[in-house]
Amino acid sequence: MKIQKVTDETRVKAYALLQRAFPSSDYETTLVKKLHENGRPMHEWVCIHVGKVIAYIAFTNAYHGNELCGLHLAPMAVAPDFQKQGIGSELLRFALRQEAIKNQTLFVLGEPGYYQRFGFAPCTVPICPFDNNNAHFLSMRNESTVSFVVGYEPEFVPLAIPPRPKTKKRRLR
Numbered sequence: 001m002k003i004q005k006v007t008d009e010t011r012v013k014a015y016a017l018l019q020r021a022f023p024s025s026d027y028e029t030t031l032v033k034k035l036h037e038n039g040r041p042m043h044e045w046v047c048i049h050v051g052k053v054i055a056y057i058a059f060t061n062a063y064h065g066n067e068l069c070g071l072h073l074a075p076m077a078v079a080p081d082f083q084k085q086g087i088g089s090e091l092l093r094f095a096l097r098q099e100a101i102k103n104q105t106l107f108v109l110g111e112p113g114y115y116q117r118f119g120f121a122p123c124t125v126p127i128c129p130f131d132n133n134n135a136h137f138l139s140m141r142n143e144s145t146v147s148f149v150v151g152y153e154p155e156f157v158p159l160a161i162p163p164r165p166k167t168k169k170r171r172l173r
């Protein structure tokens with residue numbers, strides 16, 4: 001398995017991988033395609049195994065108002081048949097050692113149990129606009145003390161949350 005920067009050739013393979021890793025949603029694939037189309041600054045790597053892209057990781061700019069304040073790790077995916085074999089961990093650890101990443105403030109919206117093992121810690125400020133009370137928002141090398149809503153590239157949009165089913169009010173006896 002080798003890890004390399006995303007090229008024109010591996011981009012298309014990365015879209016296919018994202019679709020397989022997130023089968024019930026087009027969100028991640030569309031997001032990455034739009035970020036590419038719009039030429040947003042990104043740091044991206046893929047894992048290649050016998051000519052196939054089996055994992056993908058991307059970082060995009062994080063903003064405090066109009067100022068850069070770090071990078072968002074998103075999205076990250078491993079092909080379903082290669083998950084839980086340490087590939088995601090290897091790719092993430094590789095990315096965290098890279099020059100463009102290793103001294104940056106990093107943010108991630110994800111499973112705390114997964115990302116904490118790589119040095120991310122729960123984040124209270126800044127506030128993630130896509131989370132509830134920052135319950136799944138973590139950071140690394142984050143020295144923010146003031147509260148603000150961290151900015152993402154405009155291609156990141158809130159996922160449509162299905163309306164909650166209406167429940168009949170129960171009368172208290």
Ligand SMILES: CC(C)(COP(=O)(O)OP(=O)(O)OC[C@H]1O[C@@H](n2cnc3c(N)ncnc32)[C@H](O)[C@@H]1OP(=O)(O)O)[C@@H](O)C(=O)NCCC(=O)NCCS
Nearest residue numbers: 021075076077078083084085086087088089110111113114
């Ligand atoms: C989440 C994901 C990137 C992890 O990659 P992976 O290669 O499967 O992970 P690893 O094999 O390196 O996992 C290392 C450990 O994390 C655990 N882990 C994996 N996914 C986890 C999750 N969602 N929450 C908590 N722990 C998780 C594994 O059980 C494993 O634990 P162990 O070392 O105690 O056995 C991958 O499972 C995936 O692509 N999932 C679907 C897409 C997704 O959810 N992406 C992340 C959000 S953008």
